[in-house]
Amino acid sequence: MIEAVKSRSRKRLITLTVNGEEHEIAIRPNAMLVDVVRDQIGLTGTKSGCSSGSCGACTLLIDGRPMLACSTLAVECDGKAIRTVEDLADGERLSPIQEAFLDQGAVQCGFCTPGMLMSVTALIASNPKPSHQEIKKALEGNLCRCTGYNAIFNAVLQATGQDGIKPIMF
Amino acid sequence: MYNFEFVKPSSIDEAVAALGEDEAQALGGGQTLIPTLKQRLARPARLVSLSGIAEMKGVGAEGGVLTIGGGTSHATVAAEAAGSYPALAALAGNIGDPAVRNRGTIGGSLANNDPSACYPAAALGSGATIVTNAREIAADDFFKGMFTTALEEGEIITAVRFPVPQAANYQKFEQPASRFALVGVFVARGGDGVRVAVTGASEEGVFRWSEAEAALASDFSTGAIEGLSVPADGMIADLHGSKAYRAHLVGVLTRRAVSAAS
Secondary structure, eight states, X not given: OHHHHHHHTOOEEEEXXXXXXXXXXXXXXXXXXXXXXXXXXOOTTSOOSSSSSSSOTTEEEETTEXXXXXXXXXXXXXXXXXXXXXXXXXXXXXXXXXXXXXXXXXXXXXXXXXXXXXXXXXXXXXXXXXXXXXXXXXXXXXXXXXXXXXXXXHHHHHHTTOSOOOOOOO | OXXXXXXXOSSHHHHHXXXXXXXXXXXXXXXXXXXXXXXXXXXXXXXXXXTTOGGGOOEEEETTEEEEETTOBXXXXXXXXXXXXXXXXXXXXXXXXXXXXXXXXXXXXXXHXXXXXXHHHHHHHHTOEEEESSOEEEHHHHBOSTTOBSOOTTOOXXXXXXXXXXXXXXXXEEOTTTOSEEEEEEEEEXXXXXXXXXXXXXXXXXXXXXXXXXHHHHOOSGGGGTTOOOOSTTBOOBTTBOXXXXXXXXXXXXXHHXXXXX
């Protein structure tokens, strides 16, 4: 039994390409992607919110598609390309989506922001002029508990160069 | 989460062999299983990932039948079935949220048979065939009550075959926090008549509303089922809705689905 437990928890090597950089990492099979990205690779932009697949704070891109890092085993991502919020800015220059979030006051506590930004990044990559309905649908899995949805929605409109931004009273 | 041994076979045969071990558990997209493991509600000794099996992925239409590999994600079905079976594609495109749709699979959803999941309604409502590594199971024989199916230990859903109906529609009354169906109704009209499958409502899981099916077979219109209702007895009651509320929704959503499919 002890032998079985030992072999079960034995680490294995996986390769993750994170933000274009290849990492070879030793992990246990039950390691979650969010913990590997934050604690082993050291990129703490991705947040761990509910840790149960409900809030979307840990959303990052796996092979270009938004997925939940809290509900994805790191071992399942062996050989895959991961993109996190740290990759959006070019040095000190923010991406248009990040600029729009700043302009529209779409950040309060900031905990949901990395997940929101990654969901919007994936949306715009495949759909540069999303409709209002498509924006809402792309963000349906990202919860903001500061009630900042209108500002976030406005930020997506700004980032995609669209009309319809409604002023928000603070 | 407890630790486990992890294997990722690349063929169905290897996966079946790997699942032959004691306390082995198949892993689809993990959107239900991973949170379950995190809560320590299950403790498999070995996880067998089905995500590396190419022969279980993809959508193909031939001769009026849509075949979907068991390991196909909801997002892929939403995109690739849109032309051949729009009602099914629309259902897949409204499961959970984008991140869930990118990982969750049709095989995983059907094997789990959550009483509020969308796919069981589509499979039962379409009269689909569940194909496993060992046999073919008609949807009518597959769902055996809440979280229970006809699958044997270690049996894998390798594909699902949907006969494409003449007209179909799925109406989901969404529970806004979980985005599961508070009640969902799938209506399909095909050569063999009309099928009405209800999810989210019954304590027995997905079921066919045969009274509505009979009425709609001779007259496919909302008027034909105007006076029909399902008994509140046996419906799910929770903080989101009472038994009577869910029973009422079954009628409302069935009429909406018929109207949209007419």
